[in-house]
Amino acid sequence: MTRTAVDDHVSAAVDATNATRIAVSTVIFTLRRLPGGDTPVVALPLVRRTRDPHEGQWSLPGGWLDVAEGLDAAASRTLAETTGLAPSYLEQLYAFGAVDRSPTRVVSIVYWALIRPEIASSGVGRSGADALENVQWFDAASLPRLAFDHNEIVEYALWRLRNKVGYSRxxxxxxxxxxxxxxxxxxxxxxxxxxxxxxxxxxxxxxxxxxxxxxxxxxxxxxxxxxxxxxxxxxxxxxxxxxxxx
The missing domain is CATH 1.10.10.10 (Winged helix-like DNA-binding domain superfamily/Winged helix DNA-binding domain)
Structure with a gap:
């Protein structure tokens, strides 16, 4: 193998190793009276993962960014595909890209959204029994251990919500x-x-x-x-x- 061919081979290997995939996830909040509760709480839908990594754990709804797709459009699309929900408010939150947040390098562009309770109460899910099993509402203040760094992401979204409610409508x-x-x-x-x-x-x-x-x-x-x-x-x-x- 010539030096040029070796160099090209090494460069391709480095590029593959350092490849970063971009995902879009959404923290969507509503007010919901959960079973056994007297007053509404800030709640969000989570999706149970059906494959590794973190198979069986709950995670934020999301998906991969398509090459020819804008970030806002991707957030709306992945939210609709995983939960069937369309938010009344959608805003980009932050980019999470710690090296160790996923087995492969993934940067997540995270949005936070709001949905009115009467829309949320109509149910979540794509269709059929599958949806009811894989999508569920949780109290945002008492979440289980989520996949990846999604607990940290939800905490940051809650902080943003609590701050904005003080100076905006x-x-x-x-x-x-x-x-x-x-x-x-x-x-x-x-x-x-x-x-x-x-x-x-x-x-x-x-x-x-x-x-x-x-x-x-x-x-x-x-x-x-x-x-x-x-x-x-x-x-x-x-x-x-x-x-x-x-």
Whole structure:
């Protein structure tokens, strides 16, 4: 074998060894009353892996990035393929690429998303019994040991959610188009993990300029509660320069 052929052979071997595959995964949050629970919790769907590595463990929904596909499109596609869900809010979270996170070098572009409870309650899964077995909802605050570094990823997504709820109207991604102030407060309490004073909360959100009161009321066992809607001129969340994309 000539020196040139040897060099080419070594270069090809190095390229194969150092090849990095790109995956896209999504942490999708909703509010859900899990079995045995009285109040809603921040929950997310996980997919049980059916092959190695980590066969049988739960993981985030995701898949490989196609060559001719944008990242946002890949996140939406892989989420639909693995869970059947379409989010009301989707944002890129972070790129996770530690050398030892997978047996082969894989960089995961991770998104986080929100889905309204009425959509989430319609069920998850692609189709048939397979879906019910391989996709399941979990309380985001008490997860089992997940495949790869997915526990770390979920923690980071929760941190992002809790931070954004304080300065944006991101909570709207977890609400119907019209809602009461009590329902809005419940979303904040579930995300932040603590009770909020109803009077102070009402004063703060009414002074924010994000809410528009309607002439409709929700009736029930208590006195009628006015329904509000969000000001659609205000974005769910500020994404910085990404908001300027076409």
């Amino acid at each position: 991101i909570a709207h991604g977890l609400l119907a188009d019209m809602f009461t102030l009590a329902e809005l407060r419940e979303v904040y309490e579930s995300i932040l993990g603590r009770r909020l004073d109803p009077a102070n909360f009402r004063r703060q959100v009414e002074n924010s300029g994000n809410l528009i009161p309607t002439e409709l009321f929700r009736t029930g066992s208590h006195r009628p509660a006015r329904l509000y809607r969000y000001n659609q001129d205000v974005e769910l969340a500020d994404r910085g320069p990404l908001d300027a994309r076409d």
